[in-house]
Amino acid sequence: MTEALKQVQTPAYVVDQGLLTKNLEILKSVQDRTGCHILLAQKAFSMFYFYPLIGRYLKGTTASSLYEAKLGKEEMGGETHIFSPAYLEREFDEVLSLCDHIVFNSFTQWKKYKEKALQSGKSCGLRINPECSTQDHAIYDPCSPGSRLGIPVSAFEGENLDGIEGLHFHTLCEQNADALQKTLEAVEQKFGRFLYRMKWLNFGGGHHITRADYDIGTLVSCILHMKEKYDLEIYLEPGEAVALNAGFLVTRVEDIVRNGMDIAILDTSAACHMPDVIEMPYRPPLLDSGMPGEKAYTYRLGGPTCLAGDIIGDYSFDQPLQIGDKLVFGDMAIYSMVKNNTFNGVRLPDIAVKDEMGVHVVKHFGYQDFKGRLS
Numbered sequence: 001m002t003e004a005l006k007q008v009q010t011p012a013y014v015v016d017q018g019l020l021t022k023n024l025e026i027l028k029s030v031q032d033r034t035g036c037h038i039l040l041a042q043k044a045f046s047m048f049y050f051y052p053l054i055g056r057y058l059k060g061t062t063a064s065s066l067y068e069a070k071l072g073k074e075e076m077g078g079e080t081h082i083f084s085p086a087y088l089e090r091e092f093d094e095v096l097s098l099c100d101h102i103v104f105n106s107f108t109q110w111k112k113y114k115e116k117a118l119q120s121g122k123s124c125g126l127r128i129n130p131e132c133s134t135q136d137h138a139i140y141d142p143c144s145p146g147s148r149l150g151i152p153v154s155a156f157e158g159e160n161l162d163g164i165e166g167l168h169f170h171t172l173c174e175q176n177a178d179a180l181q182k183t184l185e186a187v188e189q190k191f192g193r194f195l196y197r198m199k200w201l202n203f204g205g206g207h208h209i210t211r212a213d214y215d216i217g218t219l220v221s222c223i224l225h226m227k228e229k230y231d232l233e234i235y236l237e238p239g240e241a242v243a244l245n246a247g248f249l250v251t252r253v254e255d256i257v258r259n260g261m262d263i264a265i266l267d268t269s270a271a272c273h274m275p276d277v278i279e280m281p282y283r284p285p286l287l288d289s290g291m292p293g294e295k296a297y298t299y300r301l302g303g304p305t306c307l308a309g310d311i312i313g314d315y316s317f318d319q320p321l322q323i324g325d326k327l328v329f330g331d332m333a334i335y336s337m338v339k340n341n342t343f344n345g346v347r348l349p350d351i352a353v354k355d356e357m358g359v360h361v362v363k364h365f366g367y368q369d370f371k372g373r374l375s
């Protein structure tokens, strides 16, 4: 398989239709067993080439902005949901025209747009903050102290909920169903009394449902419990789980230098093409490689930008690397092409598909994509 991926001109993201479909089948099985609605969180994966395929398995999309909502509506259809910490006045009418569910982050936002939203007949909800941290990554924890995301229960008291049909929480990041179970206990304890009057509850994203060790049985019982006890429609909006391990980033070794260790300079950049490597931070999987020192030849892999910290990580190989070798990073469909940038004027990777016809490029980027965002 690696050899087929290496045929592509680098750098390129290649998304494997078969691997994506396997994930979609797992997600659909959760829908079939529970009657829940699963939506694609486009912030993680907006490769709309695949939206017709995804739309055959999932119920629609969720958006973080007007533009994502528009893309989801245009390219997939089905249900279109949106959450934003603050809607822009100049965009709100268009948001309303596109979205079926609109989730507000504060009572101030809700009161500001309530009349318009109710007139449009759209279903409105509030994002709650159950104040239940289940993870250590502070920047990915909306329950961390001082978080601006979601309304804590203390701010719910005495507020008028007329017109609100649903509640939404998003607190997880790459987690298993035990973290969901714990979160739901906090949600029930703090917000249970409000849930009886709602039509729906959205469990947000961060559920790593398509990971091999994910406990789908517990997820199913969590969904059924909330659905039956409070008579609710349940929504989940995973991003990562949809395209987890379904994509690759193919790159080429451009130079090899030595400074106390061997360093390979690639035509792909952590800063530009895989920003989560630096932000998260994490070490992306690289096919046919080992941890430093595990195989005979260890290299630091870095990008072509000026940033000293544009380092992907240290990896070892059975054979010495040569200029011109192609390397294939794994799990590069999610939070990659949606987050990339052209810092230093670095070329954006092409977007390619691997299907029964082989590997073919569906989008090529060039100088105009760099220049077009500047003036």
Ligand SMILES: Cc1ncc(COP(=O)(O)O)c(C=O)c1O
Pocket (backbone or CB within 6 Å): 041, 043, 044, 083, 170, 172, 173, 174, 204, 205, 206, 207, 237, 238, 239, 240, 241
């Ligand atoms: C509100 C909301 N929904 C869904 C998601 C998708 O999360 P993930 O890609 O981790 O499943 C996020 C991610 O930040 C989010 O903020």
